[in-house]
Amino acid sequence: MTKTIDVQVNAQSIAAFKKGYPLILKDAVVNPEVLQEEGSFIRLVDQYNHFIAKGYYGNQNKGIGWVLTRKDEAIDFDFFESKMAAAFERRRSFFKDSDTTAYRAFNGEGDGIGGMTIDYYDGYYMVSWYSEGIYSMKHHVYGVLDKITDYKAIYEKKRFDSKGQYIEQDDFVKGTIGDFPIIVKENGMNFAVDLNDGAMTGIFLDQRDVRKAIRDRYAEGKHVLNTFSYTGAFSVAAALGGATKTTSVDLAKRSLPKTIEQFSVNGIDYEAQDIKVMDVFDYFRYAKRHELKFDMVILDPPSFARSKKHTFSTAKDYPSLLKDTIAITEKKGIIVASTNNATFGMKKFKSFIEKAFTETNTKYKILEESSLPKDFRTNRDFPEFNYLKVVILQKLS
Template identity: 85%
Template sequence: MTKTIDVQVNAQSIAAFKKGYPLILKDAVMNPEVLQEEGTLIRLVDKYRKFVAKGYFGHQNKGIGWVLTRDDNEEIDFAFFESKISSALARRESFFEDSETTAFRVFNGEGDGIGGLTIDYFDGYYMASWYSEGIYTLKHHVYGVLDKLVDYKAIYEKKRFDTKGQYIEQDDFVRGIPGDFPIIIKESGMNFAVDLNDGAMTGIFLDQRDVRKALRDKYSDGKHVLNTFSYTGAFSVSAALGGARETTSVDLAKRSLAKTIEQFSVNGIDYEAQNIKVMDVFDYFRYAKRHELKFDVVVLDPPSFARSKKYTFSTAKDYPALLEDAIAITEKNGIIIASTNNASFSMKKFKTFIDKGFADAGSRYKILEESSLPKDFRTNRDFPEFNYLKVVILQKLK
């Protein structure tokens, strides 16, 4: 049986927990010396030892654990995990029934009641991502529940926490029959190749599904589309399938070339008719300006933080300058898809970056649409900071 200890939390945090806030912040804890072993179940109590909530200890970003229940009598056991995962699966019933989309999120951390854990579905394969050593100690419950509730081909996992050098390369296969990767999944009728046993990435970011569909259906026909920080070229594929006359994909990672060719190929698109550049995006902006290249649509979806030999980039401080570079090579009345997955600032703050980028470029814009996480990435409406994705589709007016 997993050990449980009492952890005293301050009054300010108690008020937040009672409103449903799920993340246990380091500053909330009054007796941190009792927190020794990650995975320990913790009872949060006030200064009078009165029960507040129950959760687990596990370091993740700013937090040191997650609240799991506000019922002192509810055990954190197999039945608890079964209840949460079963409810999450039921909420995604319409996704399981959609033959046009065969990859989506089936469990989204705190949005489905267990912070630090996500589970994605890839056409019969399940992939669990663990964001702290603490939640990983409870993996036997999760895998046991999946054994009971779903008919899977195989289960894979990703450890997305620091293991102090002990975990370098490891087969991510957990159980079932190992997949013959890449497998081809569908998303809004488009094909994408994914590999669940190839390090941290799979080949597709599922949270951008709605944006890829919008690019294909509304903004690509007859256009030249520039996809920056293109990864495996998924946005470029969407644009090509939407009737783009040409796409240009730019990413610094050398493997992006082969991966992008693969994504075009599984959709029957002639990759040789597309432009795939392995180079720094900022160097490409300068190249495009020098050669007076202009694009009808520019996709800006950078990582929250990136480092190359020449640059250190952070969306929190550098997005306006990035946008200014993009504006310079966007046609008048052209489209810019501005996106970030940085959870450290709000949509309101992101829009101030957009304002600054256009002001610095001496340009004007209007917002055509904006969005955040898709429906399968369930979040709590009362705490928008956990809805990390911010996408604003803009039209350059001048």
């Protein structure tokens, strides 16, 4: 039986927990020495031992655990079933949409259980675990999936190590092993995904709305540059939206066959597109040297990246990267500026954009902005968990 321990939290943190803040930070705990076994249930109490909330202990890069309830109730199979069934019901429209067969079915703390997510890929479920603590409760999650879904198979990704650091390890759990890649749909577009091939599946589900916007409103008649292109999903959306040509640039060698695959499953002639395996920073220099200009540039770098020549952090280097982008964007051209860095908000991100345009003496206007799609449910009272920031803008001069 999982043990329950009382953890005293400091006065500054009590108000946030009572308001519903879900993350337990190390600095909030007065008696950290009682936290020894990950997966232990913890009753958060004040200095007078009055109950505040209940959760679990699990180290990950964000904190040391998550609040699950503000009632002193059992965290058992029924608890997990109630949270997961409610989350799936909220996504009923996705389950019924034959044009979109891949989405997030359960979004961690946004659906009431921090430290785990569940993604759906046309009958296959991928459960991602972010700490040893929540992973110790996997039998509840898989039991609920057995009870309330009719899955083809369940896969899991363990994204933690013994020190709570981020890693990637995937495994088949149960069901019928998939013959990957499988083809999923997103707003009618096709994408090849593999749930048993390391860190990534082949598509970032949180960018669904952005891909649709590119296809439906911005790509027609444009030469599009997709930087940090991964498997070329933005390029596919642009091509399907009537782009005259796409250029996809990514340093990873596997980006070439993966991008060819994504074009091919959509019936697009990949040989009519440019796919370049090279450092994006080198490509910017190449483009300037050859006076290349693009009608649209998509800029969605990883939060942190390191190559032989460069170390890049969006929190520090995004303005500089955007200045390089401005230099190769045509007048009246479109820039899709995006980041998934959770350490700053939209206001700060817009200041990066303002800084880059001011320093290049260039005018711009914002056409639209967005964050996580509705299946990536978050608590609006705590915007820091809504990590995605996308600003689509037009270069005016």
